[in-house]
Amino acid sequence: MLSLRGFGISFRGVRALDGISFDVPQGGVTAVIGPNGAGKTTLFNCISGIYRHEGEIDLDGSSIGHLPAHQRASAGIARTFQTPTLLDDEDVFANVLVGTQSWTTTGLTGVLFGTPGARREEREARDVAWHHLAAVGLASLADRPAGALAHADRRRVEIARALAARPRILMLDEPAAGLSAAESDELIALVREQGDATGMTSLLVEHDVALVMRTASWIAVLDAGKLLAVGEPQEIRENPAVIAAYLGADAEVAA
Numbered sequence: 579m580l581s582l583r584g585f586g587i588s589f590r591g592v593r594a595l596d597g598i599s600f601d602v603p604q605g606g607v608t609a610v611i612g613p614n615g616a617g618k619t620t621l622f623n624c625i626s627g628i629y630r631h632e633g634e635i636d637l638d639g640s641s642i643g644h645l646p647a648h649q650r651a652s653a654g655i656a657r658t659f660q661t662p663t664l665l666d667d668e669d670v671f672a673n674v675l676v677g678t679q680s681w682t683t684t685g686l687t688g689v690l691f692g693t694p695g696a697r698r699e700e701r702e703a704r705d706v707a708w709h710h711l712a713a714v715g716l717a718s719l720a721d722r723p724a725g726a727l728a729h730a731d732r733r734r735v736e737i738a739r740a741l742a743a744r745p746r747i748l749m750l751d752e753p754a755a756g757l758s759a760a761e762s763d764e765l766i767a768l769v770r771e772q773g774d775a776t777g778m779t780s781l782l783v784e785h786d787v788a789l790v791m792r793t794a795s796w797i798a799v800l801d802a803g804k805l806l807a808v809g810e811p812q813e814i815r816e817n818p819a820v821i822a823a824y825l826g827a828d829a830e831v832a833a
């Protein structure tokens with residue numbers, strides 16, 4: 579379980595997050611929603627360690643607040659970005675293989691001298707990358723340069739790369755942006771399957787309220803850097819403060 583206590587951050591005097599405390603239950607999908615500028619992406623940047631922040635963060639009972647981003651990744655936190663960040667000149671397979679670096683342990687010596695342990699780990703990393711590439715339906719594009727892919731396929735590669743990291747927490751920042759309803763449902767189904775199989779928890783920032791309501795088991799609502807509400811979809815849908823600040827007419831659409 580991921581636990582946040584007293585999360586805060588300011589940018590040149592602007593309080594982007596202020597006193598955010600909530601628990602993300604283990605497994606399933608927890609969504610973070612709220613109006614533009616509420617602090618959702620900033621929260622993701624703090625959790626993944628990209629931004630230094632105030633407050634405590636525990637993963638399965640261990641404090642990770644002092645760890646920089648790459649060590650939080652090794653501790654099991656993987657993420658995708660609003661705009662997929664791929665190595666455009668590298669092929670699709672290499673992009674997914676990058677994800678495995680969060681758990682491979684072979685040092686330079688092992689790689690250079692081709693020790694049995696290094697070779698075994700490299701084989702395992704390649705198998706894991708292939709598995710996730712196939713799961714997102716892109717095995718046939720493995721040797722294409724990532725820069726040549728269409729937007730929906732770039733998202734799939736990014737998610738395969740994040741899954742190849744074998745995360746305990748997978749953070750998805752607006753995964754449905756630029757996808758059709760069918761494509762985004764497909765992606766979310768994939769993520770849920772992975773969660774069911776491994777106990778992975780997904781944390782989702784998403785503006786598509788209907789998608790959130792049919793996907794999330796737990797929802798945190800931010801507004802102007804503060805936590806407005808946290809709870810099950812039904813509670814959130816009926817919360818007057820959430821309706822006033824964010825859901826508005828969408829609440830009826832999603833109900």
Ligand SMILES: Nc1ncnc2c1ncn2[C@@H]1O[C@H](COP(=O)(O)OP(=O)(O)OP(=O)(O)O)[C@@H](O)[C@H]1O
Binds near residue numbers: 589615619
């Ligand atoms: N690097 C930064 N420097 C200065 N201000 C920032 C920075 N990152 C975020 N902010 C500010 O923090 C606030 C929260 O922004 P954030 O992008 O986290 O909101 P959001 O909820 O993700 O919005 P959106 O839904 O539009 O993506 C905004 O006022 C934004 O301008």
